Amino acid sequence: MTLDLSTLLAILAMAAATIFTRVGGLVLIRYVKIDxxxxxxxxxxxxxxLMAVIAPTAFATGWAEALACAATAIVSRRLPMLASVVVGVATVALLRAAGL
Structure with a gap:
């Protein structure tokens, strides 16, 4: 496998942009009063x-995915992000196993 120089530069530029936005947000939030x-x-x-990522899949596929999206939306109001994702994945798995 060979690595093209332009591909390597694109990967490094994307990594730098990601790091810059994350660190920049942490630095700038210090100057914002959080009410x-x-x-x-x-x-x-x-x-x-989370909803922006999973909603297109929910509406482009079947009932199992749509119901799992709804369940994820409901629990994401109270649970942390990872727990919400686990609920969504478990829901779609159970509904698919049930034949929906």
Missing amino acids: ERRRTAIEAIPPAV
């Missing part, structure tokens, strides 16, 4: 991103 309204908005981001 209750902003805290609520920030806490709403992970479930919103």
Whole structure:
């Protein structure tokens, strides 16, 4: 297997962009006063991103995926992100096994 120089540069540029955005967010948040309204908005981001990732699959496939998406959306309001994903995966697995 060979590695093209342009591919390597693209991978390094994407890694640098990822690191920059993560570290930049941590640095910039120090200068923002977090009141209750902003805290609520920030806490709403992970479930919103999760739904944005799984919703297209839920609507483009069958009932099992749609119901699992709904279950994930419901539990993501109370559970951490990883637990919400586990609930979604378990739900779709059980519904597929049941024949939906």
